[in-house]
Amino acid sequence: MEKLVLLGSTGSIGSQAIDLLTSNEVDICVEALTCNRNVEKMLEQAKIVKPKAVGIGDETLYKQYKDDFAKLGIVVFCGEKGLTEISKNYGSIVLNALMGSMGLNPSYETLKAGKKLALANKESIVTSGEILTNTAKAYGGTIIPVDSEHSAIFQSLEGNKQSEIEKIILTASGGPFRGKKAKELVDVTFREALKHPNYSMGRKISIDSATLMNKGLEVIEAKWMFSVETDQIDVVVHPESIVHSLVQYVDCSIIAQLGLPDMKLPILYALTYPDRVKSNLGRLDLAKIGRLNFAEPDKETFPCLELAYESLRRGGYASTVLNAANEKLVDLFLKEQIKFYDIPKWIEIAMNKFDYDDQLEIDTVKELDQTVKKYIEVELGK
16 A cells, blocks of 8 residues: 655645545555644544544644644644654655745655655746756656646656657647737736636736746756756647647657546645546546647747756756746735736746856755845845
């Protein structure tokens, strides 16, 4: 039986994972849960899945709730240190569904412990892809993607050789502003940006989808997860979100993975890999769908996608800078303190200021992340 650690259990991915485990016959037990502030929800989850340990990010809430978990016989950890301890010492598989750069250390410690990492925290591999993939190789850890696009690539590569890959093609829904031009988006609100047409997602990832930065981050992920060159990764807009991504091989064959736009499918595959288990998820009816559409992405209207490619071309810590700036700017946009196009504008400014090459190290990534965010904060007076 797999023993699961669920980091970020109260968020969208974490909640869906628990729904899957409690409504399907899977040979997995939950050994640990973590959350930042939504402790009431995690307490209810703990009563259902009965973990051995939990982690609470917020120190005040840790003090407030630790006795409630202790009464259930659950060990309680606190803060970033607690996340690290749980990642190292619990479970055989860790589902990292944390948001933002806080997911980096748990990803690193999971792989260093030689365990399976079901990765939904794209920021950790965006900022430290080379470090994480090298750590996995050195210690026998395994990275299994949870993003629907990377899960599709992972599945489409099964049984084929790395040398046979010609191109990886990531599909993008186009987000809530697909088909719009820049002049129509100057004054859009965060509420409009949150209205994803196909998926129900968290606030940060929904804004990233609206700017196409989410797809840019996935391009960076793909480079490191699948060991391909930057110019081997393409993006195509596919509004229906049925074809989740494709791999083109040297013989011109293309293999794709299809399914309804439901994040539970890639979550389930990551948790049960290398097996496939019967699920109660919806079945795809292609005849009912009728047709599938594809188009080139509009990089002029959505410059964040090209900025992500540029960070890969620059190398070094450029992707770390891009990610840190984006996290801070999305937060400011959600607080209505900046406008939509301030996001790509200030990402580019930050990349030009901080882009430098050095030996890649975890501590440097974490330090640079905070430095870039502070720079954005000071420059914008926020």
